Each structure stands twice: as structure tokens, then as C-alpha cells.
Amino acid sequence: MKSSLSHIATDILHFILPRRCIVCGRRLAEGERHLCINCLGSLPRTRFHLSSPNIMEQMFWGRINIQRATALFYYQGEETRTVLHNLKYYDNPDVSRHLGMVMAEEAIESDFFNYIDAIVPVPLHSRKERKRGYNQCKYLAEGLSEVTGIKVIDHEVVRTVNTKTQTHLNKDERWENVQDIFTVNRRSKVIPACRHILIIDDVVTTGSTLISLAKAIEAVNPDVRFSVLSLAFASEYRYAKENDSDSSISS
Numbered sequence: 001m002k003s004s005l006s007h008i009a010t011d012i013l014h015f016i017l018p019r020r021c022i023v024c025g026r027r028l029a030e031g032e033r034h035l036c037i038n039c040l041g042s043l044p045r046t047r048f049h050l051s052s053p054n055i056m057e058q059m060f061w062g063r064i065n066i067q068r069a070t071a072l073f074y075y076q077g078e079e080t081r082t083v084l085h086n087l088k089y090y091d092n093p094d095v096s097r098h099l100g101m102v103m104a105e106e107a108i109e110s111d112f113f114n115y116i117d118a119i120v121p122v123p124l125h126s127r128k129e130r131k132r133g134y135n136q137c138k139y140l141a142e143g144l145s146e147v148t149g150i151k152v153i154d155h156e157v158v159r160t161v162n163t164k165t166q167t168h169l170n171k172d173e174r175w176e177n178v179q180d181i182f183t184v185n186r187r188s189k190v191i192p193a194c195r196h197i198l199i200i201d202d203v204v205t206t207g208s209t210l211i212s213l214a215k216a217i218e219a220v221n222p223d224v225r226f227s228v229l230s231l232a233f234a235s236e237y238r239y240a241k242e243n244d245s246d247s248s249i250s251s
């Protein structure tokens, strides 16, 4: 009863305040969520889940035991910037959950999720999470989990250092900025037992944050393998071109 009442309330709210696409602002049709079908379809897909090895996987070679890496779309152009901005700054974690589902639905057509034991979203520092009210990567992971059925482990790794923005740092500075910023809880039970962990991030640029997180996990589980899935991938070349004056990309 309670849920049908809340559905009615939601419908009334949508009637008064029509839902609009977060990218183009067009009124959403029934069945569309957060993005209209045109904007969702026009995000520039990487389709890395269908091509291994790929340039995203190569970033991790020799650094961690990487299996697969993919991103839904390239960080390229105003539309992708708007989507990423929406994950963090409009107090709407359901956008992240929905896009997590979209990522999963597109990658599940391949063998990308085979043999993965658990999903670990990149943690935010507790102060930043309190300020924002949520961790967008956690909601991406929840959407992914809803489609794949793979469990999310979000309380066994913590971010112990609240890093400054990565946006204007070069590759070496980025690595120094994020080294040793994650710790696996001493009482962690799942992470030491996993053979293959999927790390989730909203945007991957140099991979330094993910490598740092993977190193913290390796400290308690040296044999674990990693795959990486992010919403957006900004290769350095694209990043330099796209991001001259932008500060919205860092987490």
C-alpha cells in the first residue's frame, strides 16, 4: 500500500514537474529515465568490452593484475561532460544507479562479467561523501549489481586521505597525489577471499586512483585479479584537448 501510494505521489509530481532529459532538457517520454533515447544513444561508446586488449587495459599493464577494462563512453564533448556533472552535483543518486544499469546491460552482451566475485566502487573520503550526501560510484555499482547479480562490497575499503583535485596535475603528480590513500578494513572478510574483483569508477583518466585502490586490496589479497569498469574514459590525449579549462572531471 505504501509503495503504491508513493508511486501515485511520484506520478503526480511528474505531472506537475515533468521529467526532463539531463542533457538536452527535452521532456522525457514514458519509459525514458534521466536521459532521452537520443542523448543516451549519442554518447560516444568505447565498446572496449568487445575488444581485448584495448588502450584502457594497457594503462594498467605491469602495474596491477588486470584482466579486462571498459568504459561506457569516451569523455568527449559537452554531452558527456554534462552527464558526469549530473552524477555529482545535482543531488540525484538515481542518475548514477540508472547509468550503472545501462553500463551493465551493454557489457553483459559479452563475457566481461564472467568469473567476477565482487564489485568494489571507488570509495569517497567520508568527509566528501557527507558533503555530497552520497558516493556516485556506489550507485553506479548498485545499478550494475541489479543487472548482473554480482554483489557490491562498499564497506571493506576506505579512503583515508581526502585528496585535492586531480584536474590540473600531470601523470606523475596524479600518482603521488593518490598513493596510499586507501585501506582495507582489518575485519574485511570478503575482499581477502575474492579471486577476481571488478572496480567501478565514474571516470578514468590516468588510472592512478584505481591502481592505488588495487594496491591496497593486493596488500591483503596478493593473488587477486582485477577488472575495471567506468562510465567514462578520458585518454590523456582526449583529456588534454577536452579539458583545457574544465574542473568538473576529478572526483
Ligand SMILES: [Zn+2]
Binding pocket: 021, 022, 023, 024, 025, 026, 035, 036, 037, 038, 039, 040
Ligand atoms: Zn536528451
